[in-house]
Amino acid sequence: MKGTHPNIIKDILSAQLAKPGGKLSAAICFLLNIFVAAAMLVSVFQGDTRHVLACLKVLILLMIPWLVEWKLKIELSTVFITGVQVFMYAAIILGELDSYYLKYPFWDNMLHTISGFLCAYVGFMLVKLIFGQKIDSKAYINPIYIAVFAFCLSMTISVMWEFYEFGMDSLCNRDMQKDTIIHTIKSVKLNQEEHSLTVLKDVTNVTIDGTNYNLGGYLDIGLYDTMGDLFFNLVGTFVFCTIGYFDIKKD
Structure with missing residues (x-):
């Protein structure tokens, strides 16, 4: 019957595999799901409920880019989709569960730089979604405005994330803002x-x-970590917005 879950899954997979680089992107996502499932299985045997819930969260998050693309009827870059999925795995599974944030001081800075790229891409895609093909014409919108919008959106997301970290540390006795x-x-x-x-x-x-x-x-207890996170997000955002500006201007 039309609209059943198997058909939805089939449509999503077919759309992904049909895109340039879609097969590689799907293969990477499949491997990430296997790694997360294996980590969850280990956590079950160890009786670590918190890690099991974290793995379940990652399994859901890995599917979000595909679901958003299917639901909104838009086409996202396979590089962006894979980047988001790898980012989720690196941040939650490797960073939190495997303590990469403590083992490798550069890990958090690297992820915040990448998040600047990803959030800036979302800004460009939002303009594309709102204005459609008009984005390609200077008569409708200047590329500098698109870049500035993407830059502001990415930095706002970064600031809101730091608010979230502060709130979790203050209200839930966490230590997301590393010392x-x-x-x-x-x-x-x-x-x-x-x-x-x-x-x-x-x-x-x-x-x-x-x-x-x-x-x-x-x-x-958090100031240096917060400012460092914002700085590296700024670097990633600025680089992506600069590249995006010249790319749109060239086209």
Whole structure:
């Protein structure tokens, strides 16, 4: 019967395989699903409910780009779809479950740079969706406006994500804003009588409630992580928007 789930799945797969690079994209998605399913199976045997739920979430997220494309009747780049799927796997499975954020300091920065690319692409596609083929004509819309819109959208998404991280840390006792060890403190609070700036250099440890933690420096609990995330998202967004601008202008 028309509209049944098997037919929907068949239509989605057929549409993906028919696109340039669709077979490779589908193969990568299939492998990612196998990896996530294997991780979920291990978590089940270990009795780790949180990891099992995280794996289920990833399995759903891997299908979202295909469902969005099918539901909205738009065509997304296979590179974008694969990028989103790999990003989800790298951020949640490798980053959170396998602790890549702690093992590899560059992991978080790399993902935020990639997210800048992906979110900027969404901005370009939204303009395409709203204006249709008119996007290709300078008589209707200037490429610089498209690039600026995509840039602002990507940065707004990045800021909202940082709000989400702060909210989870504040309300749910999480540590999404990873701590940073710093060695210099600049504060007027430490010199209130003169209301001047106090600079402490070569800070090597921190004491909390009488307990001395030999961390090698002062423990910053989120500011540096947040600003670093925004910066790397800015880099990815700017690079993609620049490329997108010249690409549209050329065409």
